[in-house]
Amino acid sequence: MTKWLFILACGATFAAPAQVTAQSATNEEIAIIRAEIGELMRRLDRLEQASATASVSVQARAVEAEQFIVIDAGRSNTSRVEISGDLRFRHEVIDDAAFADRQRQRIRARVGIDAEIAENVNVGLRLATGGDNPASRNQTLDGGFSTKSLGFERAFFEWQINDSLDISGGKMPNPFFRSGGHHLIWDNDVNPEGLALGYSRGSWFTNVAALWVDERSSGDDGMMFGGQAGYTGTLGQGAHFTAGVSYYDYRNTQGHEAIFLNVNSGNRLDANGNYLNDFNELELFGQLDLTVSDRPLRLFIDYVDNTEADDADTGLAFGAVYGGLDGQGTWEFGYAYQDLEADAVIAAFTDTDFSGGGTDGKGHVFDIAYGFADHWSLAFKYSINERGGDERNERDYNRLQADINFRY
Numbered sequence: 001m002t003k004w005l006f007i008l009a010c011g012a013t014f015a016a017p018a019q020v021t022a023q024s025a026t027n028e029e030i031a032i033i034r035a036e037i038g039e040l041m042r043r044l045d046r047l048e049q050a051s052a053t054a055s056v057s058v059q060a061r062a063v064e065a066e067q068f069i070v071i072d073a074g075r076s077n078t079s080r081v082e083i084s085g086d087l088r089f090r091h092e093v094i095d096d097a098a099f100a101d102r103q104r105q106r107i108r109a110r111v112g113i114d115a116e117i118a119e120n121v122n123v124g125l126r127l128a129t130g131g132d133n134p135a136s137r138n139q140t141l142d143g144g145f146s147t148k149s150l151g152f153e154r155a156f157f158e159w160q161i162n163d164s165l166d167i168s169g170g171k172m173p174n175p176f177f178r179s180g181g182h183h184l185i186w187d188n189d190v191n192p193e194g195l196a197l198g199y200s201r202g203s204w205f206t207n208v209a210a211l212w213v214d215e216r217s218s219g220d221d222g223m224m225f226g227g228q229a230g231y232t233g234t235l236g237q238g239a240h241f242t243a244g245v246s247y248y249d250y251r252n253t254q255g256h257e258a259i260f261l262n263v264n265s266g267n268r269l270d271a272n273g274n275y276l277n278d279f280n281e282l283e284l285f286g287q288l289d290l291t292v293s294d295r296p297l298r299l300f301i302d303y304v305d306n307t308e309a310d311d312a313d314t315g316l317a318f319g320a321v322y323g324g325l326d327g328q329g330t331w332e333f334g335y336a337y338q339d340l341e342a343d344a345v346i347a348a349f350t351d352t353d354f355s356g357g358g359t360d361g362k363g364h365v366f367d368i369a370y371g372f373a374d375h376w377s378l379a380f381k382y383s384i385n386e387r388g389g390d391e392r393n394e395r396d397y398n399r400l401q402a403d404i405n406f407r408y
Contacts, residue, residue, distance in 0.1 A: 085111035086407045090138070096356060097395040106138045110153065120160040128153035133260060135187035136352045154191050169195040175207050176228050176246060179285035180300025182336060183351035184317040185248070190349050192224075203232050205244075213250065214259070223251040230285075239290035246283035250346065254278040254308070259348040266340075266359030267347045268312070268390070277343050278308040297322050306344050312360075312390040315344035325371040334367045342390035355385035355397050362386055363397075375407040 087109045094102040112126035127150055130137040139148045156170035168175060174186055175196035181188075194211035207228040214222030230244025255274050258267060268276045281304050288299045298321045306313040319336030338354060339362035347358035355361025363385030371377045381401045388394045 080116040082114045083111070084114070084408065085109070086405065088406075089404045090401055092399060092401045094356075095396070095398040097397070105141045107141065107148075108137045108139065110137065112154065122158045124154055124156050124158070125152065126154035127151065133352070135190050135349055135357075137189050138352075153189075164199055164201050166198050167195070168198075172196065175209050176226065177205070177207065177230055177242070177244065177285070179242070179287045179302045180298060180319060180321065180336075182300060182302055182317050182319065182338075183354070184302045184315050184338060184340065185281065185283060185304055185345050186349055187351050189352075194224075205230050205232070213253075214256070216252075219256075220252040222253060222256060225249045225251070228283075235290075237290070239288065241289070242285075242287045244285055246281075246285070248279070248281040248283070250279040250281075253346075259346065265347040265357075266342050266361065266387075266390075268342050277306065277313075279343070279346055280307045281305070281345055282307055292322070295323050304344055309343040312342040313344055315340040315359075319365075325369055325377050326374075327371060328373050330371040332369050334365075336365045338362060338365070353381075353399065353401070354383060355387040356399075360387055360390045361397070362389070377405045379403040379405060 088107065090106045090108070092104060092106065094104075096102070108129055110126055110128040112124060114122055114124045116122055128137045129139040129148055129150055131139075131149055132151070137153065152171065154171050154173065156168055156172035158166060158168045158172075160166045171191055171193045174190055174192060175198060176186065178186060192209065192211045194209060196207065196209035199206045207226075209224075209226045211224040211226065212221065213224050216222065226246065226248040228244060228246040230242055232240060232242045234240045253275050254277055257272075257274055258265060258269055261269070261273050270276055283302065283304045285302045286300065290297050299318075300320070301318040302316070304315040315338070317336060317338040317340075319334065321332060321334040323332035324330065325332055340350065340354075340359050342360040344359060350359060351357070354365065355363060363383065365381065365383045365385075367379060367381040369377050369379035379401075380403075381399075383397075383399045383401075385397045385399075386394055387397050
């Protein structure tokens with residue numbers, strides 16, 4: 001369009017002079033004028049082509065930049081990282097026949113970061129309050145408002161090789177299924193260290209792990225090799241069950257120093273504080289989930305036998321949980337009975353609340369919880385226990401716990 005406007009302008013400019021001087025102009029002069037006009041037209045053609053090329057280039061670069069921005073946003077680190085955590089504030093009253101009554105307040109605070117490194121690979125870190133006790137993140141409020149400790153509770157990876165097989169390693173979440181979520185062998189706060197593999201196909205599942213319990217520079221390392229196999233089936237009216245067997249083989253344990261030795265450990269020790277027995281724990285478990293009056297009901301049973309001990313070697317727990325916390329105004333009620341003999345399991349890894357923690361305790365536990373909101377609840381637990389029977393020093397141990405829980 002610009003070229004043709006220029007031609008018209010040139011035509012208007014040269015038309016009148018051409019008419020006036022037509023007879024006096026020579027053919028040579030007319031040829032010169034025509035050549036100049038032709039050169040101007042060629043220059044205009046080149047300018048238009050350059051302008052069109054620049055326009056296309058700008059548009060292409062704009063599209064490329066837009067695509068880059070979209071791709072970069074899709075790969076943004078913030079879109080692949082999830083932060084979560086919880087806070088529990090607890091008041092508890094302890095009535096131990098061997099000591100004076102005790103009241104204390106405790107907190108448990110945790111914050112975790114999970115990042116998706118690839119489509120099938122995640123890594124996780126979690127910080128938590130508490131000391132180095134492997135089975136408790138509780139921090140007692142005392143010491144004149146002193147600063148409380150914080151440490152790595154988890155540092156692990158998860159690799160989902162395919163729909164059936166996954167591998168995890170590091171200081172990781174417990175890879176083993178726990179019937180009813182109960183703590184006969186493993187406390188809720190235990191995060192073992194090592195490598196684990198999980199496999200599932202149809203209704204069958206398997207979990208195996210090699211865990212480093214104690215690295216020793218002067219002797220063989222303390223290890224645990226564990227395996228678990230289970231089956232999940234469906235019953236009528238939407239009910240389903242899970243049943244299975246586990247075997248935990250501790251290596252280089254007997255004759256070695258007890259893990260986190262304290263007065264309430266429960267395991268039998270020699271005069272030097274070393275284990276009298278090895279621990280090869282055979283577990284049988286079952287869980288039944290069904291619905292009663294439109295509310296979920298879970299029944300569970302868990303049994304363990306230490307095949308390396310001659311006596312005080314078994315543990316049994318069974319119970320039920322009715323209801324569930326899934327929003328404002330929801331509630332749940334639970335009951336459990338447990339009898340855990342002195343050398344049935346490693347005392348350092350079992351529940352730290354039941355009968356004061358560790359093994360060699362039995363009794364009942366009642367708990368109830370109410371949800372104020374989706375991530376805010378109030379819970380009460382009352383334990384009526386006895387401990388010390390295998391030591392021939394049996395005594396009553398009762399504990400009341402009131403918790404306010406927040407999750408984010």
